Amino acid sequence: MKFFIDTANLDQIRQALALGILDGVTTNPTLMAKEGIKGEENIRKHYLAICELVGKNVSAEVISTDFDGMTNEAKRLSALHPAIIVKIPMTTEGVKALKWCSDNNIKTNCTLVFSAGQAIVAAKAGANYVSPFIGRIDDSNWDGIQLIEQIVHIFRNYDFRTQVLAASIRNPLHIVRCAEAGADVCTCPLESILGLLKHPMTDIGLERFLADYRKSQQS
Numbered sequence: 001m002k003f004f005i006d007t008a009n010l011d012q013i014r015q016a017l018a019l020g021i022l023d024g025v026t027t028n029p030t031l032m033a034k035e036g037i038k039g040e041e042n043i044r045k046h047y048l049a050i051c052e053l054v055g056k057n058v059s060a061e062v063i064s065t066d067f068d069g070m071t072n073e074a075k076r077l078s079a080l081h082p083a084i085i086v087k088i089p090m091t092t093e094g095v096k097a098l099k100w101c102s103d104n105n106i107k108t109n110c111t112l113v114f115s116a117g118q119a120i121v122a123a124k125a126g127a128n129y130v131s132p133f134i135g136r137i138d139d140s141n142w143d144g145i146q147l148i149e150q151i152v153h154i155f156r157n158y159d160f161r162t163q164v165l166a167a168s169i170r171n172p173l174h175i176v177r178c179a180e181a182g183a184d185v186c187t188c189p190l191e192s193i194l195g196l197l198k199h200p201m202t203d204i205g206l207e208r209f210l211a212d213y214r215k216s217q218q219s
Contacts, residue, residue: 024057051081061087102126135168
């Protein structure tokens, strides 16, 4: 399973890169605004800075809602850097844009997916990734992990090349359960990734080893 970090914060991206396990980055207008990145030109520069850091798999989201606007943005974003994957929303106009991008060799990530039916349509339209928002699904009293399992099963039935990118990750357990469900990618906050490293028994064991070592050094 690939690990993407869901942020626009360059320091967090550097921390994730330092672990040696990072495969990509996902961003959106909300994350850009959180970092104080405003204006089309500044946003493009920030995307480019992320691409130069990571070198691959950087999802950059369109903000247009109509076909012409989405495809024009897709052309501009994809031209920034070969690492760019254009995020397009699961809407009627978005599906048309996904197909256009597929026909024009622009990589896409279909975002805001909340059902298997939406995932099927996105895959048929040629999306490289579909992003089910499992945390938001859980918030609405449905099972986000079950949706991941369902989409993975369907895609394998028909040999779709579209990868399942689990988004809206809330905690380390979400990551583990997505791996169990067969997700191709998880995109997570840095906190959730770091949470995978932690276990109280590891801390206890390490402290015991160090204590024993200190005792062995005493005369």
